[in-house]
Amino acid sequence: MPKAKYDDIYRDLKERIEQEEYVYQSLLPSENELAARYDCSRNTVRRAIAQLASDGYVQSMHGRGVRTIYQPVEQAAFTVGGIESFKESVARNHRVASTEVLEFRHVIADAKLAARTGFEEGAALTYILRLRLLDGEPLILDHNYFRSDIAKGLTEDIARASVYDYLEGELGIVITTSKRTMTVEKVTAQDRRYLDLKGYNCLAVITGQTYDDHGVQFEWTQSRHRPDYFRFQDVATRTRPGV
């Protein structure tokens, strides 16, 4: 199974980089050395390296080696990146999380909601409002609208556990693309009711749309984060501006 092999190498190299066996700005061993070490083809090594590059761990220099660009994050923060559910983020950050479902109801998108979310007017949606707690502290207020004909059979219990586990595991939905916008917004009365804002008068807000493998939008979400626990990471490669 080449997929498993490449994934093993990717994980092993990632761990070595995180543990600073290969320190920031140093070169990794050559493709040939890695292929010998892991007893695999150079193509398999390249695939693992490509994944590390897209994670922002290394940068390839086209035939001149691979340099690490990873630095450990100094403070324990709740990091947002990739399309990850709250539960997955928490596990990765070794925190204890809980979720309170504050609202759960079925709605029909009116013109205003349709314009805001990107769903068609008249679409049947499931609205969920959840409070996310980390180590007992309320940190995130999550608003979700799911298209009810795709995300079928959602319940409060599923919302309390993990909607993504259910969509992928039970319904077999392939979650493919997420478009997100990060803004900083003044707090609302609702934010204040549920979050202890520690003197901040604004929040980090991520608003996003999620698409399945048919390119169909099945989710609109807005997560309102207490600022001191919020960190959003991004790796970009430069596109030269056009003439």
Added chain:
Amino acid sequence: MPKAKYDDIYRDLKERIEQEEYVYQSLLPSENELAARYDCSRNTVRRAIAQLASDGYVQSMHGRGVRTIYQPVEQAAFTVGGIESFKESVARNHRVASTEVLEFRHVIADAKLAARTGFEEGAALTYILRLRLLDGEPLILDHNYFRSDIAKGLTEDIARASVYDYLEGELGIVITTSKRTMTVEKVTAQDRRYLDLKGYNCLAVITGQTYDDHGVQFEWTQSRHRPDYFRFQDVATRTRPGV
């Protein structure tokens, strides 16, 4: 020139999608139809589509067509995305920008600065503090450290115009990867001195490191943005969490 051809098609399709000739969630014409329309190969069409997908404009459904997932942004905002200089962002947003250079000096990285920025202790750096104004309003406070042995010959005039134009155009540096972290931070006395904060007590902060095509870090930057003008966009594709 296949590069120019693919780029023309990419731009043309992008414009049609932005003008909602192809509305949100509709299908693009087939590869064959597009190849006939643009008088090019299907490979060239695919390359243009791949670029649109990485911009978050469309999603391919592997043999079953291409669906648009683009929606126009309703409010005029200063959007951050990709590795773009301030000047380029402004041009793309059709705004009038100006820059004030507040500080310009040469420093040697001590242990604390090295830990903060990722440069080696003892590295010779050029520090620049700039205020960015949009349509006359001070919106962003930009702190930059450049490695002086790579970003050679920087001057205040260059800092006032565009450092990236100089690095790429004059020095021939290939700016390749940028790693960025977005946080929300309480305002400092320095922020208050230069920015009119409209009652917000925090700022949107982007902290980043930029690498050339040798994978060497040549820049550390921190941009402190007035919240109401800040918007950060991101397109993510889902990686299934490991076992």
